[in-house]
Amino acid sequence: MSLALDGKIAVITGGASGVGLGIAQEFADQGARVVITDLRQEALDRAVAEIGPRSSGIVADVTDIASMQAAYQQIMAQYGRLDAVVANAGIGAHAPLGAITEDQFDRTFGVNAKGVLFTVQPALPLLRPGGTVVVIGSTASIRPPRGMSLYGGAKAAVRAFIRSWIQDIQGSGIRINVLSPGAVDTDSLRSALAMAQGPEVVEAAIKVMGEGNPTGRIAQPREMGRAAAFLSSDAASFVTGVELFVDGGMAQV
Numbered sequence: 001m002s003l004a005l006d007g008k009i010a011v012i013t014g015g016a017s018g019v020g021l022g023i024a025q026e027f028a029d030q031g032a033r034v035v036i037t038d039l040r041q042e043a044l045d046r047a048v049a050e051i052g053p054r055s056s057g058i059v060a061d062v063t064d065i066a067s068m069q070a071a072y073q074q075i076m077a078q079y080g081r082l083d084a085v086v087a088n089a090g091i092g093a094h095a096p097l098g099a100i101t102e103d104q105f106d107r108t109f110g111v112n113a114k115g116v117l118f119t120v121q122p123a124l125p126l127l128r129p130g131g132t133v134v135v136i137g138s139t140a141s142i143r144p145p146r147g148m149s150l151y152g153g154a155k156a157a158v159r160a161f162i163r164s165w166i167q168d169i170q171g172s173g174i175r176i177n178v179l180s181p182g183a184v185d186t187d188s189l190r191s192a193l194a195m196a197q198g199p200e201v202v203e204a205a206i207k208v209m210g211e212g213n214p215t216g217r218i219a220q221p222r223e224m225g226r227a228a229a230f231l232s233s234d235a236a237s238f239v240t241g242v243e244l245f246v247d248g249g250m251a252q253v
């Protein structure tokens with residue numbers, strides 16, 4: 001048993017930046033061929049240049065079922081098989097009760113819940129026994145911050161999804177798990193902090209977040225990559241249906 005993903009073909013949605021990019025880099029280092037999907041070609045090109053020759057990019061929107069099906073067709077045409085799916089694309093919106101709009105609801109659940117469903121469902125017939133799915137959740141599934149009920153609700157939805165899905169696919173040999181990060185040091189986290197508190201306080205805000213964590217810091221994207229690699233590897237052969245919190249202990253205390 002090893003963490004190695006040698007020769008596996010993996011798709012990572014929203015892989016052009018942040019957590020998804022960290023996962024894609026780790027998977028490539030562990031021997032996988034990674035196909036990252038995202039909304040914009042330029043962002044994909046930059047990410048593929050960063051990850052290296054074991055990667056390629058496909059423009060695909062997880063909320064658009066036809067676009068995801070086309071992405072899988074392209075992967076099958078290129079590689080002939082699929083071994084690992086990471087449903088990572090996600091968005092957050094600050095939306096306090098009393099000011100929640102229908103558009104915020106539709107976009108947050110569209111990407112984080114519907115997008116996960118239509119990333120996973122068309123992949124299942126392509127995966128073989130031993131195939132894996134990792135859905136990127138969030139500690140917001142159990143501890144949604146103030147103003148983040150839509151985001152927390154959508155992340156709670158996916159943890160419920162997979163508990164039912166593993167029963168739906170009983171006997172297939174495919175494992176499905178949720179990996180739920182706490183705060184991860186990404187450009188999106190930094191720009192959210194800059195918007196909320198001002199660009200000059202971002203470093204201080206990251207430090208304060210770290211000090212509130214039992215580990216004393218927030219995570220780096222590669223740490224999500226290593227946990228996702230574990231869940232996608234044979235080392236996790238009897239792990240399915242879990243929500244693995246990779247949060248430095250933050251939501252556990």
Ligand code: NAD
Nearest residue numbers: 014017018019038061062088089090138181182183184188
């Ligand atoms: P990010 O914005 O850096 O990355 C998300 C990527 O998804 C972007 O490249 C974006 O273009 C892409 N994307 C957005 N909508 C898409 C769509 N409809 N189709 C395809 N791609 C789309 O954000 P991140 O922080 O890296 O978040 C990645 C995942 O990690 C999300 O599911 C998020 O909820 C989760 N997460 C992040 C943190 C954190 O602190 N950064 C904490 C907990 C959970």
